[in-house]
Amino acid sequence: MSTPYVQLIFTLEPVQPTTEILTAELAQIGFExxxxxxxxxxxxxxxxxxxxxxxxxxxxxxxxxxSIQYTVNSIEPKNWNEVWESDFKPIIIEEKCAVRADFHDPISVDYELIITPKMSFGTGHHQTTYMMLQHILDLDLDEATVLDMGCGTGVLAILALKKGALKADAIDIEPWCYENTIENAGLNDCKNLTAFEGDSSLLKDQKYDLIIANINKNVLLKDIPVYASCLSKSGILLLSGFYSSDIEDIKNVCNLANLDYSTHFEKEDWVAVKFIKQ
Structure with missing residues (x-):
């Protein structure tokens, strides 16, 4: 059913991390x-x-x-599926992985991910998601247990399962992310993906071979010790959601948690870093 919407158009300086922080704040008061x-x-x-x-x-x-400037507009009822269809374009990562919506034609690659585009973050278009997909493509995940923290659409957990992971847990604090992850797991026939609404407090007594966390820097700095405690020996931690200038701060906390730096990707000042537990 078509619904009238209110649209806010923001001009932000700097664009990041202002966009990321503001998105989280707006989601708390009903923006979808x-x-x-x-x-x-x-x-x-x-x-x-x-x-x-x-x-x-x-x-x-x-x-x-x-600097946050905005205008408020009233949007007449429209077919929002058609809007998303016109805005959401498939992407291909390293000619191996494609992310598309269910209304796109199939794409012949090794790993095809079908994501319902209900939000812009978690479709692979953002630099951090793209690089995390790159990292996962490089890993041998046969029979691995996986955790996707701040899962968004669940796209990272879904790729891990398609690469052979035994099971994946996906956690997000936002209810609409939790619901979207369940929907996308169904679209990709990922029966071994379990979604949870919450935060790192859900991780007590859990163990994983791979933990993926694409969240903002402050949350990562707080939760890295928790992630480390949940990693099996030689387990892998993939972190993103911060800039290249933040790598040293992230490394320092990881070193204290017995996590060794391995490598990282960089894309337009954003980074995605791989650590290995000692």
């Missing part, structure tokens, strides 16, 4: 769709859920370290 732009982002919320007072009280909007 986000589109990255060159200047910032667009955010959409059903008109019945729009609360201008709740929006104006978001503390991050007044942070003096960031």
């Amino acid at each position: 769709s986000f589109v990255d732009t060159e200047a910032g982002m667009e955010a959409y919320i059903p008109k019945n859920d729009w609360n201008e007072t709740a929006f104006s009280q978001i503390p991050f909007l007044k942070n003096p370290d960031f």
Whole structure:
């Protein structure tokens, strides 16, 4: 059923990490769709859920370290499936892996991932997701146990399973990510993917061969010791969601947790880093 929406168009400086932080804040008050732009982002919320007072009280909007400008528009009811179909383009990683929606034609590659494009992050288009897919393509995951933290669409866990992982857990604090991961697991016939709504507090007494965490830097710095405690010996930790200038801070925390730096990819100042547990 078509629903009237409110659209907010943001001009942000710097674009990152402002977009990432603002997306998380807006999701908390009911915004359900986000589109990255060159200047910032667009955010959409059903008109019945729009609360201008709740929006104006978001503390991050007044942070003096960031420039956040926006306009508010009312969007008439439309077929949002058609909107997403026109905006969401398939991507191919290293000629081995393709990420597409169910309305796209099949793509002949080793690993084809079908993702319902209900949000911009987690379709492979963002630099961090793209690089994490690259890392997973390079790994031998036969019979591996996998954790995808901050799973978004679940795309990383899905690729791990298609590469031979035995099972994968996917965790996200946002309910719409949790629900979207379940939907995408079904689209990809990933019966061994289990999604959870929550955070690292769910990881007590768990063990994995591979942990993937594409989250913002502050969350990673806090949770790296938890991830390390859940890794099997010689297990692999893939981290992204931060810039090349942040690598040393990440390395320092990983070293204290007995995680050795292995290698990293870099794309437009974003990085995805591989660590191995001693």
